[in-house]
Amino acid sequence: MVSATPAIRKGGKVYLPCDEIPKSMETIEEGYKVVYEDGYESWSPKDVFEKAYRPCDGMTFGLAIKALKHGSKVARKGWNGKGMFLWLKPAATVKSEWCKDPMLKGLADANGGSIEALGTICMYTAQHQILSGWLASQTDILSEDWVVVED
Numbered sequence: 001m002v003s004a005t006p007a008i009r010k011g012g013k014v015y016l017p018c019d020e021i022p023k024s025m026e027t028i029e030e031g032y033k034v035v036y037e038d039g040y041e042s043w044s045p046k047d048v049f050e051k052a053y054r055p056c057d058g059m060t061f062g063l064a065i066k067a068l069k070h071g072s073k074v075a076r077k078g079w080n081g082k083g084m085f086l087w088l089k090p091a092a093t094v095k096s097e098w099c100k101d102p103m104l105k106g107l108a109d110a111n112g113g114s115i116e117a118l119g120t121i122c123m124y125t126a127q128h129q130i131l132s133g134w135l136a137s138q139t140d141i142l143s144e145d146w147v148v149v150e151d
Contacts, residue, residue, distance in 0.1 A: 001070055001148070002053065007033040007043065014043045037070070057147050061136065064146035068121065073149040076140065081126020085149045086134060091119040
């Protein structure tokens with residue numbers, strides 16, 4: 001996932017819409033200033049960028065899953081509850097001494113003191129509760145109103 005701002009490049013320098021652009025005979029190229037997750041910044045020509053990327057507003061379910069795998073929170077515009085979102089809880093090794101659930105502690109103890117927990121999708125609900133192991137409905141899977149939720 002990247003952040004992109006429309007920009008122009010003139011004489012090898014990138015200018016944002018709010019920047020004062022010097023007058024010269026140099027060619028103006030339309031494009032985008034692109035900032036990657038690790039903070040790296042670059043410039044991309046408009047046609048190249050628009051073929052390679054799409055907005056994170058109105059994503060398909062598949063793109064929402066990719067966003068989850070990259071560490072983003074996602075939600076559907078069509079959900080009725082306010083503040084609802086999903087996130088991916090990654091796989092982890094659970095140690096017996098961390099367990100408050102007697103069943104989980106017993107399983108970890110029987111497995112030598114720890115047990116592997118698989119990754120799962122969690123939901124923060126409209127009732128301000130956490131649902132582990134959220135499952136998508138067919139409507140969720142077929143919808144194209146998924147959005148990335150900003151922190």
